[in-house]
Amino acid sequence: MKTVDTLLVVGLGLIGGSFAAAVKSAGACRQVYGYDLDKASLEEAKALGIIDHGCQSLAEGLAAADVIMLAVPMLAMKPVLEELVQCSLDGSLGKKVITDAGSSKRALLDAALEVFGEMPDYLVPGHPIAGSEKSGVGAAKANLFQAHDVILTPLENTDALALETVKMLWESCGAVVTDMDLYHHDEVLAKTSHLPHFLAFSLVDTLAGNPDNQDIFRFAAGGFRDFTRIAGSDPIMWHDVALGNNQAVLEALDEFTEGLQVLRQAIIEKDSQSLLGIFSRAQSARQHFS
Ligand code: NAD
Structure with missing residues (x-):
């Protein structure tokens, strides 16, 4: 070496x-x-x-x-x-x-x-x-x-x-x-790393900011803990990532927001077929990586 x-x-x-x-x-x-x-x-x-x-x-x-x-x-x-x-x-x-x-x-x-x-x-x-x-x-x-x-x-x-x-x-x-490729890196990481961190920060901040939610952290189960672990990350680092990878992060957030709207609509319409479709596709995709 x-x-x-x-x-x-x-x-x-x-x-x-x-x-x-x-x-x-x-x-x-x-x-x-x-x-x-x-x-x-x-x-x-x-x-x-x-x-x-x-x-x-x-x-x-x-x-x-x-x-x-x-x-x-x-x-x-x-x-x-x-x-x-x-x-x-x-x-x-x-x-x-x-x-x-x-x-x-x-x-x-x-x-x-x-x-x-x-x-x-x-x-x-x-x-x-x-x-x-x-x-x-x-x-x-x-x-x-x-x-x-x-x-x-x-x-x-x-x-x-x-x-x-x-x-x-x-x-x-x-x-x-x-x-x-440098630009491709930022697009990929915006989706696989930056977006999940911003979702975790936003979820915890939104829930913690509501006084009606006092009990949620006390009774938080494994899923909540797993999903929000990364909200314990350093605020300065993630502030800098949000500004530094601004464009790719916004695109990832828009794509995610669109998907969330589809889920929301399926819940409003009690559309079992759409809901099971989303959850089954996600489950199958998730099972393909460890
Ligand atoms: P950290 O907060 O643990 O460490 C950063 C260090 O840099 C601190 O000790 C701080 O005092 C020092 N520092 C800040 N400004 C400085 C300056 N002007 N001159 C000298 N020292 C200065 O952060 P980290 O998690 O080690 O992240 C460092 C870099 O690695 C960031 O750019 C981050 O985006 C990247 N990164 C972080 C992770 C992660 O999971 N934490 C993963 C991959 C890449």
Whole structure:
């Protein structure tokens, strides 16, 4: 396995912390540096042995790094890229590989276009299809990505060596790496990940906001708990996803709303055939994936 000398992880939360821990334990780099705006997260990452060195500034990390992983919330990607540019007025940034773990690839592309004027060939957009409703470095696990998909969305000008390096790092975490068109990624994830999160948030918020519903959480059964587990996810992350993948999320919400209206109408009309049709098709589709 080829290895990297110094990996810098920016944003030592669930994803950045898990990536640092996994790459470190796989021995895919000589040393892992970490940087986080939150000094407590930086200290905790160091204490947990997830990183070898906690950087006091992004400039310090940049000077040492060969590969930089951005694992900050989506809307923090642009300020971090801006700061990286400011720290590397000698042009050294162009010799590093940069990748990210953000949930919307269009948002990263837009941020990069605003900062660089074009997508740099050494910036490889990526997204691990793994995570949880927990956040912060305390929730990080070295095996988080084991046997999970990671989608990379390289553009035509993406440097082949940079792509190979990022792929190698994810594979060292035990992930299964797939390339996908950047826009297609956002459409797929809007439906499979973003929409279910927004439905869970909206369901819990709607029910919790009604004083007549005081008893619902007390008597919540397994189905409610399963469906709403992800409403315990980090509000900042999902705020950023809603804005960062705005267009694809709205399309997914519209498609879902249409389906919900059909269900509602079938209930109004006591239309057993339609209801059984919807439930049977959904049951059969659901049984085809684990
Ligand atoms: P998290 O809240 O656990 O961690 C984010 C970390 O980034 C925090 O420690 C925070 O202090 C730090 N941070 C914020 N702004 C910063 C800045 N400007 N500079 C340096 N550090 C900064 O979040 P997470 O769940 O690890 O998510 C990180 C990224 O991964 C997000 O872009 C998210 O969309 C993506 N992602 C999350 C999941 C998931 O399930 N949580 C899954 C896949 C991808």
